[in-house]
């Protein structure tokens with residue numbers, strides 16, 4: 001695969017913040033990838049840009065990209081990104097770090113071009129490598145229906161302390177699941193209007209409805225729409241975002257919980273509302289707290305997914321630790337948390353070996369890029385987590401639907 005040209009630029013994401021976009025031209029065509037951006041980030045995520053900021057990363061790219069011109073890359077599998085990684089590392093040795101968002105976008109655009117060079121779509125290229133080319137199983141969407149936490153502004157000075165209230169279909173096809181989620185999301189809007197005085201339509205970062213109701217009040221709404229549409233429900237608690245010096249500080253109803261109370265509270269909520277999915281129920285360094293929750297649900301023979309996100313940050317060392325200490329049975333995969341597709345592949349293989357359910361996830365700041373969909377299908381993720389509403393979210397859902405149609409031809 002000969003590189004004709006590589007170009008870097010800055011584009012705006014769904015939060016109107018700048019992010020990096022890389023365009024690669026080969027003899028097969030032009031390929032583009034832009035990077036998403038997190039807001040409620042895990043402490044162990046790689047830095048997204050150079051410590052001097054995104055503009056500095058762009059300056060570095062303006063020097064680096066022309067150096068790739070006319071180079072030949074032979075990429076038959078993910079591991080073959082090594083040459084590119086090596087070149088970037090060498091450059092970083094002289095000029096400082098590009099940042100995880102840059103390496104994510106650069107590696108991804110090279111994979112896209114390599115797939116085309118081999119006559120394949122990106123999902124196919126990856127599926128051939130990690131799944132021996134067997135027909136992949138379609139994921140189910142996890143949709144953000146009602147929001148709180150750091151992604152959300154405030155109505156009447158209040159918001160739920162949990163970050164995301166999620167809907168999770170169980171349908172025969174992905175496209176049907178997307179429709180069901182959207183209907184339930186619309187129904188949730190009507191229930192919010194009824195339950196909250198003076199409620200008006202406002203959406204937060206990933207497209208979910210904003211509200212000033214409490215966690216439990218929102219869970220009641222979620223449960224009722226889920227029942228009507230045959231859905232499961234989930235939470236991204238993002239517990240680190242309200243954890244301060246040993247305590248979980250709840251603000252909607254002012255309350256402080258220590259570690260034991262927090263785990264106990266989560267366990268009670270799981271039981272009371274029949275919750276299927278709980279992400280980051282404890283702060284990101286509390287492996288034993290996660291384990292306590294997982295043990296409790298296993299004792300009750302519950303199938304609830306106990307999910308690591310900030311806990312694991314798609315980082316092999318942390319994933320190993322979480323699995324060996326029995327802290328989770330599922331995890332979030334966000335490639336730009338680690339900024340290395342070789343590392344993502346290693347994490348995926350480890351999860352498969354240990355029966356850890358994988359959820360490929362968007363970030364709160366998203367672009368019109370749909371690479372996440374190909375990664376989810378190609379790597380064999382059981383779920384893809386996005387918003388239910390908003391063009392940056394829908395484009396990913398539509399891409400999975402397109403792959404589904406392709407596979408059923």
Ligand code: PGA
Pocket residue numbers: 037038039040041042236238309361362363364365
């Ligand atoms: P982020 O959070 O994209 O803002 O980091 C999303 C999440 O916590 O899942």
Ligand code: ZN
Pocket residue numbers: 236238279280309310332
């Ligand atoms: Zn999360």
